[in-house]
Amino acid sequence: MKTFAPSIFNAYTICKRQAWLMMRNLTADQDNAFLEIGRLIDETSFERQKKKIFLADLEAMLDMVSKKDGIYYIAEIKKSSKTMNSGIFQLKYYLYLLKTNKGLKARGIIKIPKEKISKEIILTEEDEEKITTILSEMNETLFGDKPPQILLNSKICKVCAHFEFCYG
Amino acid sequence: MKESIYIFSNGRLKRKDNSLLFETENGDNKFIPVENIKEIFAFGEIDLNVKVLNFLTQKEIIFHYFNYYGYYSGSFYPREHYNSGYMILKQTEAYLDQKNRFYLAKKFIEGAAKNCLKILKYYDRREKDLNKQIKEIEQLVTQLSNYEEINQIMAIEGQIKSIYYSCFDTIINNDDFVFDERTKRPPKNHLNALISFSNSLIYTYCLSEIYKTHLDPRIGFLHTTNFRRFSLNLDIAEIFKPIIGDRTIFSMINKNVITYKDFEQQINGIVLNDKGRKKFLEALEDRLKQTIKHSKIKNNVSYRRLIRIELYKLEKHLMDEEKYEPFIMDW
Numbered sequence: 001m002k003t004f005a006p007s008i009f010n011a012y013t014i015c016k017r018q019a020w021l022m023m024r025n026l027t028a029d030q031d032n033a034f035l036e037i038g039r040l041i042d043e044t045s046f047e048r049q050k051k052k053i054f055l056a057d058l059e060a061m062l063d064m065v066s067k068k069d070g071i072y073y074i075a076e077i078k079k080s081s082k083t084m085n086s087g088i089f090q091l092k093y094y095l096y097l098l099k100t101n102k103g104l105k106a107r108g109i110i111k112i113p114k115e116k117i118s119k120e121i122i123l124t125e126e127d128e129e130k131i132t133t134i135l136s137e138m139n140e141t142l143f144g145d146k147p148p149q150i151l152l153n154s155k156i157c158k159v160c161a162h163f164e165f166c167y168g
Numbered sequence: 169m170k171e172s173i174y175i176f177s178n179g180r181l182k183r184k185d186n187s188l189l190f191e192t193e194n195g196d197n198k199f200i201p202v203e204n205i206k207e208i209f210a211f212g213e214i215d216l217n218v219k220v221l222n223f224l225t226q227k228e229i230i231f232h233y234f235n236y237y238g239y240y241s242g243s244f245y246p247r248e249h250y251n252s253g254y255m256i257l258k259q260t261e262a263y264l265d266q267k268n269r270f271y272l273a274k275k276f277i278e279g280a281a282k283n284c285l286k287i288l289k290y291y292d293r294r295e296k297d298l299n300k301q302i303k304e305i306e307q308l309v310t311q312l313s314n315y316e317e318i319n320q321i322m323a324i325e326g327q328i329k330s331i332y333y334s335c336f337d338t339i340i341n342n343d344d345f346v347f348d349e350r351t352k353r354p355p356k357n358h359l360n361a362l363i364s365f366s367n368s369l370i371y372t373y374c375l376s377e378i379y380k381t382h383l384d385p386r387i388g389f390l391h392t393t394n395f396r397r398f399s400l401n402l403d404i405a406e407i408f409k410p411i412i413g414d415r416t417i418f419s420m421i422n423k424n425v426i427t428y429k430d431f432e433q434q435i436n437g438i439v440l441n442d443k444g445r446k447k448f449l450e451a452l453e454d455r456l457k458q459t460i461k462h463s464k465i466k467n468n469v470s471y472r473r474l475i476r477i478e479l480y481k482l483e484k485h486l487m488d489e490e491k492y493e494p495f496i497m498d499w
């Protein structure tokens with residue numbers, strides 16, 4: 001089964017349509033104010049940890065990688081605990097990719113510097129099953145000719161960079 | 169929202185570290201805030217070098233330049249940053265598919281005509297008697313559906329335009345600005361000079377908006393004369409020329425904001441002078457920033473943004489998701 005870049009996987013869990021558009025490189029308008037703010041936050045608040053690592057074959061951008069007692073740890077840095085749950089799931093997807101595509105067993109750490117949180121994440125069998133199910137659904141939806149429908153009146157749309165594209 | 173910068177003076181455009189500087193002929197330096205602009209319009213004689221072009225590319229800024237007489241000369245269109253093989257295929261497919269191409273061409277003409285009608289009706293309600301012309305255009309619009317070839321609908325478009333332009337004298341009613349006939353290169357009178365200037369600006373605004381999408385500006389559906397030139401912007405501009413450009417022209421003349429003093433006679437026709445261009449650009453900028461309530465987005469949207477949304481609608485048509493319907497003003 002084909003796996004997807006983490007960015008598309010994450011998008012899919014938020015909005016299938018967004019993921020479909022991303023697959024075709026139909027990225028959203030960078031003028032959008034929300035994206036602009038997102039970028040600023042990303043660039044300014046974590047100046048100290050400029051250790052991003054890009055795994056080209058997985059199209060994955062990792063915030064940090066370290067090795068302790070023979071075990072690889074990959075860290076995901078979050079802005080606040082508000083997005084904790086989705087952050088955990090994203091990290092689990094990284095772990096899944098490393099395991100299935102590279103045969104690498106790793107553990108994850110979620111860090112929220114502002115709130116002094118550092119939490120260890122492991123990939124359970126249950127997680128793996130869940131991810132596999134999503135991936136097989138993605139394989140069907142994302143290669144389809146028609147884009148998935150608009151999430152009508154969703155709160156997500158109001159802050160989505162594709163808003164004018166979808167609704168206009 | 170990112171802004172447009174208009175340069176009227178002669179001088180040199182320079183890259184200085186991480187910013188742009190404009191050095192005028194008499195040595196003044198003006199700083200151009202690159203982070204917040206999407207396009208530069210150059211009306212003066214400007215020197216620049218490859219360093220500047222590279223920088224414009226890096227900052228994704230389009231550079232539109234006009235010649236001494238204020239005629240549009242061309243645009244520096246930086247390498248596209250929104251690239252989607254998928255969309256290019258879809259756009260090409262639609263172009264090659266006669267039926268689809270014809271559908272879009274017809275929609276652009278229909279949209280343009282209906283927006284012209286909106287303008288005429290607006291003035292008709294204000295005691296300019298345009299009833300006869302409105303009826304004629306409406307008649308021609310219904311005829312559009314009888315035709316199957318681009319040349320035929322282009323001919324209808326020509327007739328619609330000429331009736332539309334014949335109304336200008338009634339709407340304006342000012343001896344300094346008689347319409348007479350549509351003359352383009354060169355415009356033979358004040359009104360034609362103004363229309364030409366206005367249209368060329370709308371083309372460039374449309375081009376700038378296309379740059380922000382995944383569409384290829386070289387593939388148009390109605391205007392398809394030359395693959396090396398931009399033509400999609402001409403298509404999209406049809407919809408907006410009446411409601412953005414012509415409306416601005418009428419209100420400026422009728423309020424005496426622009427007068428015959430804002431023009432000058434050149435060997436090759438009448439052109440706006442610097443002062444006139446500035447006045448018109450100011451009014452046009454105001455118009456582009458003005459917002460209207462968008463029935464689908466349920467929010468206020470500027471006229472400038474309407475152009476972008478029009479392009480998104482076109483993309484959705486090309487994706488075979490939603491048939492393209494042109495934006496029609498709803499006064």
Ligand code: SF4
Binds near residue numbers: 150160161
């Ligand atoms: S606007 Fe809504 S439907 Fe469209 S991509 Fe964004 S979240 Fe999905």
